[in-house]
Amino acid sequence: MSARKKRLIFIQAMLLSAAMLLLYIFYYKGNIKDNNIEVVKIEDKKIEKLSESNFFENVEYKGIDASGNRYLLKSQIAYFDDKKPELVNMEEMEAIFYFKDGTILKVFGNNGIYNNKTNDMKFRDEVKVVQSNNQIYADNLDYFNSKRIINIYGNVFGKSLDGNFNSDILNINIDNQSVDFLMNNNDQVKINLKK
16 A cells, blocks of 8 residues: 555545544534523523523514504513413513504513413513604503403503693503593593693
8 A cells, every 4th residue: 555545544534533523512512401590681680591492582573463463573582481481571572563554553661471372462661652643651561462452551641742641541442443541549530632
């Protein structure tokens, strides 16, 4: 056997060994699940992350509600518990509803929950609702897809070109476009109309 042939066999053996080592590192070692609990800090809030499979960043859900209106739901951070994967916890939520009549409704909240089976949404903490020149601020907003109702409650304050209002609870029926203003006690709803 010539020296050239021995050198070629040696190089081929080295390349085969390197390829097998790379396969072992990337495929065998890469598939081992790490079940260590990792804590992610977001603006002084802690989220326990059990695995990479239930923690996501920059999430978008697109869909159609019970009446055929389109919606887009975005979140900077989303995670769920393996026991209830349909309930997606979200941080920095934004939903945009595109109604058939051309109306666009935007809802923002610092955190909340999205049910990916029923398409119900819960917004919490510094909730803001924007529709054209109208704005509503509150502590909480619940969107019930199947009931076609939006409940806004907790320090509700609204402002528009027509005036301002304060209320404890604001219920919106999406189908007939009606709005109910409610107070928790005997106080009256405060509405200031601009002239």
